[in-house]
Structures are given as structure tokens and as C-alpha cells.
Amino acid sequence: MSYPGMNALTIAPPAPPVPVDTAAPPVPMTRLVRVELRKLVDTRAGFWLVVSMGLIAAVITGAMLVFADAEDLSYATFFGMMNIPTGVLLPVLAILLVTSEWSQRTGLVTFTLEPRRSRVITAKLLTSLVAAAGAILVSFVLGAVGTVLAGLLRDGGGSWNLSATEVGYASMGQLIALLQGFGFGMLIMSSAAAIVLIFALPSAWAIVGSVVPWLHDHVQPWADLQFALGPYQGGGGVDGSSWAHLGSAVAIWVVLPLAGGLWRLLRSEIK
Amino acid sequence: MITVERLSKTYGSFRAVDDVSFACRPGSVTGFLGPNGAGKTTTMRIIAGLTPATSGTATIGGHHYHDVPNPGTQIGILLDASAQHAGRTGREVLTLGALAMGLPSRRVDEMLERVSLAPDESRRRIRNYSLGMRQRLGIAHALLGDPRILILDEPANGLDPAGIHWMRGLLRDYADQGGTVLLSSHLLHEVEVIADELLVIGQGRIVARGTKAELLRNAGTFVKALDQGALQRALREAGIEAVTSGDAGLRTEASPADVGRAAAAAGVALEELRAADGAGLEEMFLQLTADTQREERAAAEPVLEGVPA
Ligand SMILES: Nc1ncnc2c1ncn2[C@@H]1O[C@H](COP(=O)(O)OP(=O)(O)O)[C@@H](O)[C@H]1O
Ligand SMILES: [Mg+2]
Numbered sequence: 355m356s357y358p359g360m361n362a363l364t365i366a367p368p369a370p371p372v373p374v375d376t377a378a379p380p381v382p383m384t385r386l387v388r389v390e391l392r393k394l395v396d397t398r399a400g401f402w403l404v405v406s407m408g409l410i411a412a413v414i415t416g417a418m419l420v421f422a423d424a425e426d427l428s429y430a431t432f433f434g435m436m437n438i439p440t441g442v443l444l445p446v447l448a449i450l451l452v453t454s455e456w457s458q459r460t461g462l463v464t465f466t467l468e469p470r471r472s473r474v475i476t477a478k479l480l481t482s483l484v485a486a487a488g489a490i491l492v493s494f495v496l497g498a499v500g501t502v503l504a505g506l507l508r509d510g511g512g513s514w515n516l517s518a519t520e521v522g523y524a525s526m527g528q529l530i531a532l533l534q535g536f537g538f539g540m541l542i543m544s545s546a547a548a549i550v551l552i553f554a555l556p557s558a559w560a561i562v563g564s565v566v567p568w569l570h571d572h573v574q575p576w577a578d579l580q581f582a583l584g585p586y587q588g589g590g591g592v593d594g595s596s597w598a599h600l601g602s603a604v605a606i607w608v609v610l611p612l613a614g615g616l617w618r619l620l621r622s623e624i625k
Numbered sequence: 626m627i628t629v630e631r632l633s634k635t636y637g638s639f640r641a642v643d644d645v646s647f648a649c650r651p652g653s654v655t656g657f658l659g660p661n662g663a664g665k666t667t668t669m670r671i672i673a674g675l676t677p678a679t680s681g682t683a684t685i686g687g688h689h690y691h692d693v694p695n696p697g698t699q700i701g702i703l704l705d706a707s708a709q710h711a712g713r714t715g716r717e718v719l720t721l722g723a724l725a726m727g728l729p730s731r732r733v734d735e736m737l738e739r740v741s742l743a744p745d746e747s748r749r750r751i752r753n754y755s756l757g758m759r760q761r762l763g764i765a766h767a768l769l770g771d772p773r774i775l776i777l778d779e780p781a782n783g784l785d786p787a788g789i790h791w792m793r794g795l796l797r798d799y800a801d802q803g804g805t806v807l808l809s810s811h812l813l814h815e816v817e818v819i820a821d822e823l824l825v826i827g828q829g830r831i832v833a834r835g836t837k838a839e840l841l842r843n844a845g846t847f848v849k850a851l852d853q854g855a856l857q858r859a860l861r862e863a864g865i866e867a868v869t870s871g872d873a874g875l876r877t878e879a880s881p882a883d884v885g886r887a888a889a890a891a892g893v894a895l896e897e898l899r900a901a902d903g904a905g906l907e908e909m910f911l912q913l914t915a916d917t918q919r920e921e922r923a924a925a926e927p928v929l930e931g932v933p934a
Contacts, residue, residue: 374686374774380694381725389725396721397712459708462675463718463766466704467697467725469674469690624675 381468386477387484394451394481403447404485408492410439415500419507427504427511430520432497434587437524440489444528445535448482449548452539452615461624471620479536486532490525523586530583534608540615543622556580556607576602626651627672627774627807632681633829634667641667643829644681649807649822651773654800656820657809658910664829665809666704669778672807673702685774697726700774701767706759706783711752715742715762718751719769726770736765741791756783764792775799777808781815793819813910825910846881849874849897850888859891860884876901 395401414435418427452475455461468474497516505512535552542548556579563574563581574581582603585596627649634642642664649655657665670676672683674690685693685700693699709718719733737747740761751759760783767775775796781789796806796819810816816823817837825833833840847870850856856875860867865887870876874897877884881898888895 374688374693374699376688376692376694378694378698381727385725385727389721392721392724396717397710399712454710458710459705460710462704462708463722465675466673466690466702467722469693469696621677623670623677625670 381473383473383477383480386468386473387480390451390477390481391484393454394447394485400450403443403450407440407443407489408496410443411436411492411496414439415496415503419500419503424504424508424511427501427508428513429497429501429516432500432504433493433516433520434524436493436497437528440493441528441531444482444486444489444532445538445552446549447485448532448535449539449552450545451478451482452536453543453545453548456543457545459625465624472616475540475616475619482532482536483529486528490528523592527583527586530579530604530608533612534579537608537611537613537615540619541611542615543618575599577606579603579607626686626805627655627683627776628685628687629668629672629683630681632668632671632683633679634664634671634676635679640829642671642678645826645829645831646681647824647831647834649805651803651805652800653821654796654806654808654819655822655824656816657807657824657826658811658813658816658820659809659826660811663811663826665811665826666778668826669702669704669776669807669809672776673700673704675704695726695770697722697772698728698770699772700776701770701772702775703760703763703767703777703780705778706756706763706780709751709759709762712750714748714750715754715758715765716747718762719747719765722766722769728770732769736769739768739795740765757785757788760784761788764795773803774805775807777806779809779811781808781810781812781819789815789818813907845876845878845901846884847874847876847897847899847901848881848884848888848895850893850895852893855891855893856888856895859887859893862891863887 393400395404415432418432418435422431455464464474465471468477501512501514503512535548538548538552539545542551560574560578560580563570563578576582576599582596582599585592586600629648630646632642632645633640645664645668647655657668659665667676668683671678672685672690683690690696690700713721716733716737719736720730722728723730723732737744742758742761742765746754746758751762754762760780764777764780767777781792784792796808800806800821808816808819820837822836823834823840824831848856848867853873853875857867860875860877860879863883863886865877865879865883867875867877867879879887881900885895885898888898
């Protein structure tokens with residue numbers, strides 16, 4: 355059975371093409387970042403994630419003022435304590451920033467409005483850095499409030515002994531956690547799986563290391579991120595080998611997922 | 626101007642899009658028609674740069690989608706009205722779009738009004754939207770940047786008859802002002818009232834194309850006799866191939882004149898003899914896409930309408 359036009363490979367004579375303007379200004383990066391920042395807080399889940407970071411820091415300040423020993427109530431301890439929940443929530447935020455484009459399928463719109471995917475990824479990375487900077491700023495401010503209050507309310511509390519090195523190391527730790535989340539998000543592209551894996555994998559690995567002594571002695575120092583970050587948290591000694599261990603662990607847990615995730619994301623089909 | 630040349634996409638050994646070529650001209654609405662799984666969405670995703678083609682090219686105004694700066698202001702795309710964050714409000718989705726495209730926020734209100742989404746509806750979360758409301762929002766999003774080209778995947782899906790009527794008017798005006806529209810549908814009646822040109826796809830291949838009139842011209846003849854058996858014999862003797870059609874008649878590709886002569890020669894009294902019309906187009910669509918049907922179909926029944934999207 356055949357019908358008119360059935361096998362006609364010739365198409366209607368070309369009409370004058372509607373010019374697509376390739377000289378139009380592209381979407382600037384600042385605008386992409388503003389869009390991503392807005393997307394971070396314009397849903398209930400995102401909004402409460404961001405708000406909870408501030409709330410948790412405030413609760414910690416209050417709890418420390420009441421329960422901690424007075425001599426421990428220094429700016430450094432306030433700041434250090436606040437970095438703990440932030441270190442958990444920032445990677446989650448980074449993961450959701452990436453994976454929501456797939457889980458909620460908003461990528462269909464996001465990547466048609468900016469088809470150069472690497473630019474969208476850059477905007478998301480910049481957005482998560484802004485969020486991290488915000489979180490650190492909140493730690494500074496609430497830490498200062500706590501320190502002032504400690505000086506007023508608790509005898510012997512409230513020393514301002516925060517060193518630039520401590521701030522630097524803490525920020526570095528946050529940045530590493532954030533980038534790890536970002537990499538896992540891109541690589542796994544599923545919110546739940548990425549969040550579970552980013553916490554479960556390192557723990558499982560730490561347990562394996564603790565039962566196999568050889569691994570513990572020879573592999574773990576180079577391949578366990580929490581282990582490698584240890585010296586930078588306690589304010590203990592940091593030497594050349596600490597940096598070597600950290601570099602190696604970061605390469606495995608941060609750089610590899612980021613590279614693999616980027617590779618996957620730039621090639622994948624957006625559905 | 627959308628140009629697709631020898632486009633193919635394979636998933637493993639499965640050819641979702643198979644050597645598809647077509648062009649959509651400014652000032653016209655091109656209807657991309659095919660049953661579920663025919664390859665419409667895949668083709669459109671390739672045009673929008675979301676799915677890489679296995680071979681062939683898809684360009685817009687001679688450029689790849691990737692090379693169009695701020696594409697939202699030049700090409701309006703609606704691929705899946707449900708692909709939105711369920712927790713955002715409709716207004717928020719448009720606001721994000723306007724922000725990305727660099728448009729003033731009053732554009733958001735203009736578009737909401739254009740697609741008749743009331744202010745209170747626009748402030749509801751999308752999880753509470755009906756499919757029809759999502760389609761309206763998706764169309765608003767596609768029109769947001771005032772593009773000259775529109776690509777809409779199943780936009781009439783979920784719209785009520787009044788909504789389809791509204792969309793038809795909207796796209797008609799848009800095309801009359803020189804816009805280019807490519808829209809897909811799995812329902813013939815939806816697309817035949819809106820589209821100037823039809824592109825029929827089945828199993829990844831273009832099986833027919835042309836204006837509705839062109840497709841109908843020579844679409845064949847519908848004939849009905851008091852004695853159906855005698856008519857069948859008469860036609861067979863005259864070398865005319867015929868198939869049973871809907872209401873106890875026969876449909877053939879021969880012209881009404883040839884059928885009439887064959888019947889007269891055999892002395893068969895006819896009850897009805899006419900050029901196959903809209904029903905013929907429906908039937909043709911079914912025939913062309915029959916291989917891709919998932920359901921047993923009764924002859925010439927418009928089963929496609931029963932196939933869920
Ligand atoms: N990622 C994929 N992997 C395998 N098959 C796919 C994939 N995407 C689409 N398909 C198949 O390609 C065919 C065409 O799908 P689609 O373009 O969505 O059809 P339509 O939009 O015309 O209903 C379907 O059979 C579908 O199952
Ligand atoms: Mg489809």
C-alpha cells in the first residue's frame with residue numbers, strides 16, 4: 355500500500371530561513387549564578403536546608419553557652435563546633451543542586467536555556483561556593499556572638515584566640531566536602547543514592563581499614579579522606595606527609611568523582 | 626526554519642529515529658504526527674541538543690542549537706510539561722526563565738495572562754496543577770522570550786476542547802506573524818486542525834508528508850454497495866485492490882471514476898461512491914502506523930485516541 359508523499363525524500367523548496375541571531379549576547383555567568391541561587395531557596399526543601407544550617411549553628415551556640423566548661427568557650431571552639439554540621443549539610447546542598455535537575459527533570463528546561471552544559475555546571479559550582487562562604491560567614495558571626503555572650507555570662511569564657519590557620523584549615527575542609535558532594539552528585543545523578551553513598555562509602559571504607567591492619571597501615575592514610583583531614587582539624591601537627599596524604603585522598607574522593615561526573619554529565623542524554 | 630537531515634538515533638540495536646529528514650518553514654505550523662513510541666520526542670530532543678544524534682544533523686536557521694546564544698529568546702521549547710519541580714509555583718518557574726533570559730519580570734505576568742493562568746493559580750505549587758494547567762504553563766514558558774521558532778511536544782495533551790481551540794488560535798496567529806512552529810501529537814484530529822503541514826512518523830521513519838489537502842488528494846475512494854460481495858468481485862475483476870472500511874463499505878486507492886466504471890460494468894448497484902475524506906486521512910494514519918500499534922485494532926476505528934499518551 356502506498357500513499358502520496360510516502361517515499362518522497364524531497365522536501366518543500368527552501369523558504370528564506372528565519373535568521374537565528376548568533377551575534378546576540380549570550381547568557382552571562384552572573385545571571386546563571388543568580389538563577390541557581392534562587393533555585394537553591396525557592397522550594398520548601400531547599401529553603402529549609404539553608405535555614406537549618408543557620409538554625410543548627412544557633413542551637414549549638416546556645417547549647418555550648420549552657421553546657422560547656424567556661425574555659426572551652428573561646429571563639430575557636432565556637433567556630434570549630436559550627437563547622438561540624440556545616441560540613442555535613444554543605445555536601446548535601448551541593449548534591450541537591452546537581453541531582454535535582456534529574457530527579458525533578460528540570461534539566462530539560464535548564465539545559466535548553468543554556469545548552470552549553472559546562473557553563474551550567476560552572477554556575478552551580480559558583481553557587482555552592484557562595485553558599486559555603488555564607489555558611490562560614492554565619493559561623494564567624496554566631497561564633498562571635500557566642501564568644502561575647504560567654505564573656506558576659508560565664509566566668510573565664512570568651513577568649514578571642516582564633517588563628518588564621520585554623521580558619522584556613524576549616525574552610526579548606528568545608529571546600530573539600532562541598533566539592534566531594536558536587537562530584538558525587540554529577541557522577542550518580544540521583545539525590546538519595548548520592549547522599550547515602552557520600553556518607554556510607556567513607557564509613558564502610560574506614561571500617562574495612564580498621565579490621566585489616568595492613569590496609570590500615572599502608573593504604574588508609576593515603577586513601578581515607580576523614581583520616582587525611584584529621585591533622586587539620588585538631589590543630590595538631592601538620593607536616594609534609596599530612597599534605598601528601600591529603601592530596602592523595604582528595605584525588606581519590608574528590609577529583610575522581612568530579613572528573614567522572616563531568617565526563618558523564620557532558621555526554622549524557624537529558625530526559 | 627528547522628532543518629532535519631537524515632537524522633538517526635539508535636539505542637543499542639533499536640532505531641528510535643531512522644533516517645528522518647524534514648524542514649519546517651516560517652509562517653507555517655508543522656504537525657509531527659505519530660503513535661506512541663514513534664520517535665517524535667527523541668527527534669525533538671535531538672533538535673534541542675539534549676540527546677546526541679547517532680547520525681545526521683538537526684539545525685535551526687542553519688545553526689546547531691548549542692551555537693545559539695541565549696536560545697530561550699530565539700527558540701521556544703516545550704518538551705515535557707510535567708518536567709518541572711513539583712514544589713515550585715507556576716509563577717516561580719516563569720520568573721526563573723525570565724531571569725535566565727534577562728527579561729523584565731512583567732513578562733511573567735504578560736505570559737500568565739496570555740495562557741489564561743489566573744493569579745491565584747500561578748501561586749500554587751505545580752504538584753497541584755492539572756496536566757492542562759501544566760501545558761499552559763509550558764506554553765507560557767516557551768513563549769516567554771518572544772522567540773520566532775516554537776518546538777512543542779504534545780502540547781495539546783491534557784487540554785480540554787476549549788483549550789485545544791485556544792491553542793489553535795494562538796499558534797495560527799503566531800505562524801501568521803511569520804513564526805515557525807513544530808508541534809507533535811499522537812492524535813490526528815488534534816494536529817489536523819492546527820497544522821498546515823503534516824509529517825507522519827511511524828517506527829522512527831517518516832511515512833508520509835504534505836499538507837492535509839495533499840495527503841487527502843488521491844487518498845482514494847470510499848464505495849458501498851447493496852451487495853458487498855458482488856462489489857468486491859467486480860473490483861477484483863477490474864484489477865482494483867480494495868479493503869473493507871468502517872461502515873460496511875470498501876476503500877480503495879483507485880479514483881471514484883474507475884470504481885464507478887467497474888461497478889457499472891458488472892451491474893452492481895451502488896449505495897455510496899465518493900472520494901475518501903477526513904475519515905480517509907484517519908484511516909491512512911492508522912494504516913501507515915499500523916505496524917507500531919500495540920493494540921488489536923478493529924478496522925478503521927480511531928483506536929489511536931484510546932492509546933494513553
Ligand atoms: N534512552 C532510551 N533507551 C532506549 N530506548 C529509548 C530511549 N529513549 C527512547 N527510547 C525508545 O525510542 C522510541 C521512541 O521514543 P519517543 O521518541 O519518546 O517516541 P514518541 O515521542 O513518538 O512517543 C520508543 O520506543 C522508546 O522506548
Ligand atoms: Mg513523546
